[in-house]
Amino acid sequence: xxxxxxxxxxxxxxxxxxxxxxxxxxxxxxxxxxxxxxxxxxxxxxxxxxxxxxxxxxxxxxxxxxxxxxxxxxxxxxxxxxxxxxxxxxxxxxxxxxxxxxxxxxxxxxxxxxxxxxxxxxxxxxxxxxxxxxxxxxxxxxxxxxxxxxxxxxxxxxxxxxxxxxxxxxxxxxxxxxxxxxxxxxxxxxxxxx
Amino acid sequence: xxxxxxxxxxxxxxxxxxxxxxxxxxxxxxxxxxxxxxxxxxxxxxxxxxxxxxxxxxxxxxxxxxxxxxxxxxxxxxxxx
Numbered sequence: 001x002x003x004x005x006x007x008x009x010x011x012x013x014x015x016x017x018x019x020x021x022x023x024x025x026x027x028x029x030x031x032x033x034x035x036x037x038x039x040x041x042x043x044x045x046x047x048x049x050x051x052x053x054x055x056x057x058x059x060x061x062x063x064x065x066x067x068x069x070x071x072x073x074x075x076x077x078x079x080x081x082x083x084x085x086x087x088x089x090x091x092x093x094x095x096x097x098x099x100x101x102x103x104x105x106x107x108x109x110x111x112x113x114x115x116x117x118x119x120x121x122x123x124x125x126x127x128x129x130x131x132x133x134x135x136x137x138x139x140x141x142x143x144x145x146x147x148x149x150x151x152x153x154x155x156x157x158x159x160x161x162x163x164x165x166x167x168x169x170x171x172x173x174x175x176x177x178x179x180x181x182x183x184x185x186x187x188x189x190x191x192x193x194x
Numbered sequence: 195x196x197x198x199x200x201x202x203x204x205x206x207x208x209x210x211x212x213x214x215x216x217x218x219x220x221x222x223x224x225x226x227x228x229x230x231x232x233x234x235x236x237x238x239x240x241x242x243x244x245x246x247x248x249x250x251x252x253x254x255x256x257x258x259x260x261x262x263x264x265x266x267x268x269x270x271x272x273x274x275x
Binding site for chain 2: 039059181185
């Protein structure tokens with residue numbers, strides 16, 4: 001039998017728990033509303049948003065994007081190792097993902113500190129009100145994602161996950177990918193699109 | 195077959211597209227550039243959904259739901275620009 005025939009014969013499978021997918025859809029809907037609120041406000045106050053955006057550093061935004069996406073890669077690689085019954089290797093890869101996520105947190109906190117030092121807090125203008133709400137809400141999701149990654153790494157270290165049991169791990173890793181998914185739309189809206 | 199090459203290829207494409215987004219942002223703002231930036235964002239969402247989240251192997255309903263989130267949101271954003 002050819003490889004392609006085998007591929008076609010494979011049943012379609014939704015990774016992780018079904019509940020996690022409903023949770024992801026709910027989260028995506030909330031972020032969609034927030035992102036749209038941001039862009040509608042931009043349409044109403046284009047000058048304020050253009051000036052506000054010029055005070056943000058795009059290279060910082062790019063560095064955060066690469067940190068998040070690379071963490072996502074390592075989380076996915078960890079998942080693959082666990083499926084091949086190598087949970088200890090999976091734990092190591094999850095720790096690398098966690099370190100990369102720490103990189104994002106460090107850059108984001110530095111950006112927040114820089115803005116606050118320049119008096120660009122939440123009450124500065126409409127742009128910064130929505131900037132802080134949108135990126136702050138996403139930042140909280142990143143922090144929760146990091147707690148989940150750490151929990152998964154510990155679970156792998158204790159061999160709680162393996163080739164036979166990895167649905168919980170898949171759900172946790174999916175949450176991290178959801179955080180990435182939101183960021184790829186949020187990043188251009190906040191940092192780039194004038 | 196190992197999934198690693200697929201994951202690494204997705205990550206490389208995501209890194210290139212992210213850099214491309216910033217490069218497009220340097221170009222003088224116009225409707226066409228904005229559409230291009232949104233198209234890149236949707237492509238990145240597709241890479242994450244089908245590559246990292248493995249929706250390419252999932253039931254079509256879930257795959258379409260997640261992909262349509264990115265597409266519909268990008269279209270809605272384009273109307274506000």
